[in-house]
Amino acid sequence: MPLTLKMSRKWTDRYALIVLSGLLPVVLGVLIIVWQANRSLKLEATQTAQEAVRQFDLMLDNAALAADVVLPLAGQDCAQVELALREQVTRRPFVRSVNLVWDNQIYCTSLFGNYKEAVNPANYAGGVLWLMPGTIVTPNDPVLVYRQARDKRGALISLYGFHLVNVLGLINHKTQLLISVGDAWIDRYGQVRTTQLPHLPVAQTAVASLEFPYRVIAGFNQGAVWRHVTVEYPGFLGLLIFLGAVSAATVHRLQQRSSSPSSEMQRGLEAGEFIPYFQPVVRGDTKQWAGAEVLMRWQHPTEGLVRPDLFIPFAEHSGLIVPMTRSLMEQTSRLLAPHSSNMGPGFHIAFNIAAHHCHNLELVEDCRRFLEAFAPGHINLVLELTERELIVPTATTHELFSQLHTLGVMIAIDDFGTGHSSLSYLREFNVDYLKIDQSFVALIGVDALSRHILDSIIELSAKLDLGIVAEGVETQEQSEYLAAQGVDFLQGYLFARPMPPGEFIEALRARLTST
Known part of the structure; x- marks a missing residue:
């Protein structure tokens, strides 16, 4: 493929002298890369732990707000205040x-009404937090309890353990994380332990909350440095070998093999080789087409149709994704605007x-020009936030999303729950839709834990009044389950594969004729 760097084993056999002359820069380069990899992993672990602390603090802030409301009620008859307790459960996330x-x-x-049980303040770290392995209602699920007390009055707020998990x-998913509260700790597997905290052999770091008595430990397992090197610097050895003495013909050949991916993509962009494909999105209840996601494909002159996973990461890393997306929007508006009468009102284009x-x-x-190509109000433009790279909240990003919403553009989080920080996106940006990642959908009826996570995402979207789209629907069982859960829109091979423009437009006409 044009974006892969290969080194021929026969080349090294025939030109052993060139390989030997390049050995010193290779060794020095590897040492530098390993040092940089350790530094990068340490930074990633620290940032991930800080983000986890921010999200846990958000959960506990909700618990503290609930405690502030109900603490003055302590001492009053249970029958008089029971409804107020339940109201806090309903109103406060987590x-x-x-x-x-x-x-x-x-x-x-709030669960049982009148209830008798002694409270031991010594169980609570700093008198505030207690990480429990379970309760009489859910004996196998962890619970984090927040305590607030004043004189004889007290309020205990318990948080769902699966939110922590x-x-x-x-x-x-690459970073090992655990939260430590007093003598207890828990990791992603959901079991509360009181044993000694595990040692993470690579880039272990601890970040303590400034508001509550707990800390988050982050790090990586053995071998993470090498895996990071192989992922981030796969072609560095070949680049070092170029420093060796080689003949002009060999240098020319290697330069051809190691041509810059960004240069090749720039050439493809200027040649109009990046084209749109359309995958329909259907309504969960009626299965009628409600819109389409526009997917980018590379029609390479020698390699044929290049898969997006081979070039999209390079495009995002180099910044070429911006003009590539602009070209995709311009092509889409030219192709679909003349056929907008074949679309239903409010047809979504993402x-x-x-x-x-x-x-x-x-x-x-870019969005304004796209919308102006269609009759006012005839389509809805949706932008899906991908999470391969973290979108850092700044004054510019907030202004950007504010102007987009003013323009009528809707925002969705793509592959919700699998990227950098979906929960922080919900807090920072005014989101309209969540897109459930296909990895959760694929395990419907197969894996109970994934189904619970899927149900939690659907429940979260309902509480936040967000639309929800399920990706990767491939079976009737998945479709029926998602529809029964009230999922608004479905997308996947069960309904249609990504189509080239001509096929998509013909399908639009056919559906209009059939109705």
Whole structure:
């Protein structure tokens, strides 16, 4: 493929002298890369732990707000305040139960009403937090309890354990994370332990919360440095070998083999080789077409149709993804605008955007030109935030999303739960849709844990009043399950594969004729 760097073994056999002359720069280069990899992993572990602390603090802030409301009620008759306790459970995200305490004795809960159980303040780290392995209701699920006390009054707020596990498991799947509260700790597998904290052999770091008595430990398992080197610097050995003495013909041949991916993509962009493919999105209840996601394909002159996973990461890294997306939007508007009468009212057209799109406000003008190509109000433009690179909230990004919403553009989080920080995106950006990653959909009926995570995402979207789209629907069982859960839109091979423009337009006409 044009974006891969290969080194021929026969080349090294025939030109052993060239390989030997390049040995010294190779060794020095590897040492530098290993040092850089350790530095990068340490930074990644620290940033991931900081993000986890931010998300846990957000959960506990909700618990603290609930405690502030109910603490003055402590001491009143349970029958009079039980409804107020349940109201806090309903209103506060992540809160599972609210309990009132008088003189270190639980006497009223949002779950059972009147209830008697002694409270031992010594169980709570700093008198505030207690990480429990379970309760009588869910004996096998971890629970984080927040305590607030004043004189004889007290309030205990318990948080869903699976929210903790979700953050530990989904915030960055490459990083090992655990949260430590007092003598107890928990990792992504959901089991509360009181044993000694494990040692993470690579880039271990600890970040303590400034608001609550807990800390997050992050790091990597053995071998992470080498895996990082092989992923981030796969062609570095070949580049070092170029420093050896080679004949002019060999140098020319190697330069051809190691041509810059960004240069090749720039050439393809100027030649109009990046074209749109369309994958329909259907309504969950009626299965009628509600829109389409526009996917980028590379029609390479010698390699044929190049898969997007081979060039999109390079495009995002180099910044070429911005003009490539602009070209895709222009092509799409030219192709579909003359056929907009074949689309239903409010037909959704979605494009993926990356972190590079958020460095300035040019995307607003791109979207304005796209919408002006269609009759006003006839289509809905959706931008899907990809998470291969983290979109850092800044004044520019906030202004960008504000102007996009003013323009009527809707925002979706693509592959929700699998990228850098979906939960932080929900907090920072005004999101309209969540797209459930196909890895969760694929395990419907197969893996109970993934189904619970899927149900939690659907429940979260309902609480936040967000639309939801399920990707990768391939079986009738998946379709029926998602529809039963109230998922708004479905997308996948069960309904249609990505289509070239001509085939998509013909399918639009055919569906209009059939109706």
